[in-house]
Amino acid sequence: MATKIMIDAGHGGYDNGAVHNGRTEKADNLNLALALGDALAERGFDVEYTRTTDVYDSPTRKAQIANEAGADYLISLHRNSSPTPNQYGGVQTLVYTDSGVQGELARAVNSELEKLGFRNINVDERKDLAVLRRSRMPAILIETGFINNDYDNYLFDYNFEKIAEGIANAVDNTID
Numbered sequence: 001m002a003t004k005i006m007i008d009a010g011h012g013g014y015d016n017g018a019v020h021n022g023r024t025e026k027a028d029n030l031n032l033a034l035a036l037g038d039a040l041a042e043r044g045f046d047v048e049y050t051r052t053t054d055v056y057d058s059p060t061r062k063a064q065i066a067n068e069a070g071a072d073y074l075i076s077l078h079r080n081s082s083p084t085p086n087q088y089g090g091v092q093t094l095v096y097t098d099s100g101v102q103g104e105l106a107r108a109v110n111s112e113l114e115k116l117g118f119r120n121i122n123v124d125e126r127k128d129l130a131v132l133r134r135s136r137m138p139a140i141l142i143e144t145g146f147i148n149n150d151y152d153n154y155l156f157d158y159n160f161e162k163i164a165e166g167i168a169n170a171v172d173n174t175i176d
């Protein structure tokens with residue numbers, strides 16, 4: 001049986017996530033989720049999504065969707081934001097605990113995205129994120145650059161397909 005990857009596009013519906021000059025995190029997350037899903041399907045993974053349209057579910061509900069689907073891994077896609085524009089930049093991947101395969105996967109994702117020009121901030125443990133805390137399978141949350149950083153948005157838009165391919169390669173190379 002193929003390994004099942006649940007892809008979660010962060011936010012949605014009334015919840016825009018971070019916003020910068022009319023650009024919404026929820027839309028960036030969904031666009032990347034769909035491209036990542038295609039890239040993973042091409043590599044033989046069984047792909048499911050918590051959403052494929054602009055709808056809201058709570059982070060807890062998104063973890064439940066992954067649990068109910070019997071997903072082997074959960075990848076939640078987000079974008080970061082700083083108090084003032086262009087204050088920070090780079091990619092950061094969040095995990096509930098930095099151990100085992102989810103720690104490896106998080107580092108692999110950061111390395112792939114660093115190759116595309118993003119600053120590699122780090123892998124960070126976060127205990128307060130329901131999508132990570134409530135999911136029962138290895139789970140990572142990728143902050144794909146800062147939405148209020150011009151250089152990160154340039155990378156996000158012009159390397160868009162390569163970002164999806166890079167994350168898919170990280171998954172393919174890390175998961176047996």
Ligand SMILES: [Zn+2]
Pocket residue numbers: 010011017018025078079
């Ligand atoms: Zn977010």
